[in-house]
Amino acid sequence: MDFALTPEQEAFRAEIRQFLATEVPEDKRTEDGWIVGFSREFSRKLGARGLIGVTWPKKYGGQERSYLDRVILTEELLRAGAPVAAHWLGDRQVGPALLAYGSEEQKAEILPRVTSGEIVFCLGMSEPGAGSDLASLRTKAEEDGDDFLLTGQKIWTSFAHVADYAYLVARTDANAPKHKGISEFLVDMKTPGVTVRPLIDITGEHHFNEVFFDGARIGKKWLIGEKNRGWYQIASQLDYERSGIERLLSNYPLFRDTVKYAKEQGLTKDPVIRNQLAQMRIELDIGRSLVYKVAWSLTKGFVPNYEAAMAKCFCTEVEQRIAQTVSSILGDYAVLMPGSPAARLAGRAAHEYLYAPAYTIQGGTSNVLRNIMAIRGLGLQAG
Ligand SMILES: Cc1cc2nc3c(=O)[nH]c(=O)nc-3n(C[C@H](O)[C@H](O)[C@H](O)COP(=O)(O)OP(=O)(O)OC[C@H]3O[C@@H](n4cnc5c(N)ncnc54)[C@H](O)[C@@H]3O)c2cc1C
Structure with a gap:
């Protein structure tokens, strides 16, 4: 091969x-x-x-x-x-x-x-009460003449405060079974009736938001695809969302700079540190091969599903281990030397340490991805 x-x-x-x-x-x-x-x-x-x-x-x-x-x-x-x-x-x-x-x-x-x-786009999918179980979403899009009227709330909407458009999923048939009454839309974020409220994450950054729709009116031309078929249209989109190499390399610059620093400072003479860094390198290579496998499947014309879940699940857990490993290598040592390259790295490591839990939540939690692998990959069914 x-x-x-x-x-x-x-x-x-x-x-x-x-x-x-x-x-x-x-x-x-x-x-x-x-x-x-x-x-x-x-x-x-x-x-x-x-x-x-x-x-x-x-x-x-x-x-x-x-x-x-x-x-x-x-x-x-x-x-x-x-x-x-x-x-x-x-x-x-x-x-x-x-x-x-x-x-x-x-x-x-x-x-x-x-x-x-x-x-710039934001993704208006999650709602309070509809995250992993996205099909429970309650934001409504009701037909009114040539328009749809949007009412409801989204949450954790990354970039909503800077976005020009939202890609939005909303309920268009309240009486249908929950997966069958959902549609996809594009919404101009300047539409009257759209309000964005910031959420500050644990690192102190303003990255995601709450978004409120109070009778926001959008033309019917902004419905994507078929009305009430949104759930089925979204499925392949979530595979694209999950399987990219961004699920592995988010904190790669920190890893690379830590390896460089460890070599320069002679820390790699310590067999424990050497082992930890080697382990991370191996895991990065495995993750990379999973992501390339998904991309290769796409070039062959099929949308990978459980493979995308596997890639996202494994890779984001590697990203978390990188944050933890780098933090443990730098540790107090870095903090004791303000102004040194180690201190700068430690600041970045601390940021990543705080942010890292998000990797296995955003874009689908690891638990939910393991369900996909079990059901669609291994053919298991809930008992
Ligand atoms: C940094 C960040 C950015 C985000 N950006 C966006 C964005 O731009 N747009 C957007 O729409 N959303 C965004 N999200 C939201 C994200 O998609 C949801 O947080 C995620 O899908 C989980 O939903 P939830 O938070 O409602 O948790 P819940 O679904 O309530 O899950 C809570 C816990 O229960 C577990 N669980 C739930 N269901 C099952 C099940 N069936 N089997 C086993 N365990 C289960 C989960 O694994 C988790 O541990 C973002 C989240 C984060 C952290």
Whole structure:
């Protein structure tokens, strides 16, 4: 079996590395670049180089590249700690959803503005009382002439405070069984009746929000795909959401800089530390092969389901172990040397240590993913 990439794929990787070396200097690199690294300017630069929506048709600004090329691109962006949050959701999720189910008008109006790095999306799925059990959502979209009227509340909505559009799931038939009365919409965040309220996370960052819809009116042209078929349309979208390499490399820059620091300081002479770092390296490689397997399946034309759950579950747990391992290696030692490189690393490690529980919650909890692996992967049924 040959795991090597083709010369064209290696050339693509080299081109991206070269771009990132100048555009993301060492002091601008960040952990969680796809979560907190928000820069419209950087996204526009990527867009100008044709590096957003790379798998999409050329007529919408894409490059018609393979999913493997997309993994290579995202891997390099995250390894470099690039600030990619502004276009991440449009590129990863909303674009593919529109390509699969959107009207021609929606595709023509929205996709070129995603590939140019112009517009920012948030995902309005979770609600108080509807997280893992998303089909229990209660936000209503009621038909009123040529419009839908939106009423309800979303929660944990990342980027809602900076987004131009929300991708929203809402109930369009209150009398149907819960999976059968849901539809998908695009909502302009400036629509009257949409209110965003910040939620500050444990690290002190404003990343997610509550979003309230009080009779917000949107035209029917913003319904995505078929009314009441939203649940079935979402399913494949969640697989895209779960299976990217961002589920492995969120805090990779911290890992890499810690290895460098440990070598420079001679800490790797300690067999315990050497072992811990080697273990993390091995786990990163296993996670990478799971993500590449999913991308390879997509290039063969099928949407992986339990494989995406496996990748997300394993990889996000690796990210948590990286945060813990790095923190334990740096420990008090770092805090005792304010101003030293260790202290700077310790600040980043502390941030990651606090943030890390989110990795196995956002995009589907590990418990729920294990259910998917059991039911769809192993064919087990609840007793
Ligand atoms: C940082 C962050 C960003 C987020 N961004 C967004 C966003 O942009 N848009 C959005 O819509 N949502 C977002 N979310 C919400 C996220 O999708 C939900 O938090 C997640 O799906 C879990 O839902 P919940 O919080 O309601 O927990 P619950 O579903 O109430 O789960 C609570 C606990 O019960 C367990 N559990 C639930 N059901 C089962 C089951 N069937 N079997 C076994 N165990 C189960 C869970 O594993 C968990 O441990 C974000 C969350 C975080 C942490």
